[in-house]
Amino acid sequence: MKEEEEKEEEEEEEEEEEEEEEEEEEEEEKEKEEEEEEEEEEEEEEEEEEEEEEEKEKEKEEEEEEEEEEEEEWSMKYGSRVDG
Secondary structure (H helix, E strand, O other): OHHHHHHHHHHHHHHHHHHHHHHHHHHHHHHHHHHHHHHHHHHHHHHHHHHHHHHHHHHHHHHHHHHHHHHHHHHHHHHHHHHO
16 A cells, blocks of 8 residues: 555656656747747847948938039039139
């Protein structure tokens, strides 16, 4: 009788340990997933920032080109007066 009780207790303990291990593994898996999600979000943010930078750079270049064209037009119209 006593042996059976001990055996049962041991089995229960083993089951509990297994459950705890499973919970820990699930917890770790969950944390890992969260970390991966965070990394993905950060990467997306970085990409967006880079795109914004590229847009700004493009706009700046376009503005500079427009200014140059305006200056050329101005010097064509009024350049001879300034030189003379």
